Amino acid sequence: MVLVVNSGSSSIKFRLYKVVQGHLEIIAEGIAERIGLDGSLTIKANGIKDTWQHDFPNHLRAVETIIASLQNLQLINKPTDIEGIGFRVVHGTNKITKPIIIDQETKMIIKEAAKLAPLHNPGALIAIEAFEKVIPQATLVAQFDTAFHQTIPEVNFIYPVPYEWYQNHQVRKYGFHGISYQFITQKMAEITGKASHKLNLIVCHLGNGASVAAIKKGVSFDTTMGFTPLAGLMMGTRSGNIDPSILAYMGKELNLNLDEVTDLLNKKSGLLGLSQFSSDMRDIENEWKKGTKLPSLAYEKYVQIAADFIVTMANRIGEPIDALVFTAGIGENSPLIRQSIIMNLPLLNLVLDNNANHEKYQEWSKISAPTSKIPIYVVRTNEELMIAQETIKLMTSQNKKLNNLV
Template structure:
């Protein structure tokens, strides 16, 4: 079995896979949260939901309790049944592939804390905890940044003093790479075309959102940058703004740069702009009621995404296999997909309204026959991608 872990500073999201004939099958998933506060664990197994109020003072105690419940539910006989643990790591710096976590890799993840202070520390704590609890098990790191390391210098460098890049790694890294890799490989299998011949524009639209431009199966550009704050308007993140706004608002609100950056990360985007919610579903509900500001929010969001789609279509010189929507909003909001497509008429895209509103389990083709290229909604599966990468390094 392979356990996939996505750890935060006070939470551990996990999914357990059984491997049958070299095919991973998800059998259990769950979330331990409020670690270090009071502790709460929920597990879904065999269609049943199990909940536990349990004090978990740290990640070690959380992992011990999670593994104990695996045994109680008879998912495993003991922890030796877990052959490897795969971790989602947001920032891997210059690491370009999934890797076995050794001392050198651990230090690299540690060095990237300054680049991803909200994400990497939680991963490091979880890795340390698993080392203690399961010292003989292979630990594998899959990085959100690695898929985008194929961007060229012209794309990933900023127009700032070049010394900033040489000394401080100031460059575009890009994120959501595990999702993009999954979607690229998934689509290749769907249309039976080699990954290396695929040109795609992929819109990963969730609470965090980005767009990636994939040429010959490799990322050549993406909207997120040095941090996940850049690019699109998101759930609570501003996306791209004039950087002088930060200095201006420091003076206007009598706050420091760190406080303003926190507002841009946690109080902006859909939440701050709409003054309704960070959840697109709630904004669309207000749109349907005729709320003009909700309409403005939806329009601004849709235009923002559409502008990047057109930009990336230019990068691909119009030679595009498909436009793909994924993640929470992209997978589920027919309204958002429609609004975005309505704003990229220059590309000759034609939406099939009846198909666009259908429910689906895996993927859905939403373009008409006369669309210049195909449009799909495809459900991403980052945990499965991490599991597959873990299998590749442990088999």
């Protein structure tokens, strides 16, 4: 069995997989929430979801409760049934370029990168150390959101600021959603039958957080998120790219410091800030259909920015493109957004099959008409499965090395 963990400062999301005849099957999934407060644990298994109230003073107690609950539900017989644990970690700086078995050096890199991802990396590290104590024999693997983007060439990741900012302070584009992009690249190679190292894709990861990436010859060539996930597209509550002088100006206007203004750009901007209504695209779409002014403005701005970045990424690739792919919550589930974005890309000569765009699908669907210059797909991303697969690969590799040593 393999457990996939996505931990924050006050929560631990998890999914338990079992290898059955060479395939990974989901046994259970859940979340421990409000760690440090009056917490709760929710586990869904066999079509049944249960929630229990628990006192979680820290991550260690939450991990102990998760494992004990999996035993009580007879989903595992004993903790040692879990042979591998894969952790999603947001930031690995430029030092980690692929999934890695966790050791002291890995933990130090995660800790050092906390200054670049203060909301995410500390929680991941605390969870890693908690699972180390509860299931010490398991192989622990970290997969980083930034790792997939370490193939981006310097001309694409560097900012036009004093170069010593990069040399001395690590200021550069890192990019995020890398685990999702890795999964989509792997899936598109399977769908198209084309070797991944020959694959050119533009992938739109449109969720509450959103980004677009240029995948050239199977690796990340550029992406819209930058030094932080605030950059790039307009998102649910994030502004995306704006004139940086606005921060100093609004700080003076509102009598706020730089951190407070940045917090507004992260949590009160994007769809929520412009619409003055909601950060949820489903709500925005409904108001757009009614013609409500500010939600309609937010909808149109979102579509415009996404379309502009798709053109930019097409230009970055500079070669024939095998597919434009929509994924993540909005990209997977909103035919209207997909249609609106395509309508804002006249220079790319894209043509949707309207029926295919609105049809239900399982894992993926081709939604372009035969006359479209670039094939268009919608593909369900699966970051947890990607982490589980990479964890098993590293476990297998580690076991081979041990056997060779023996």
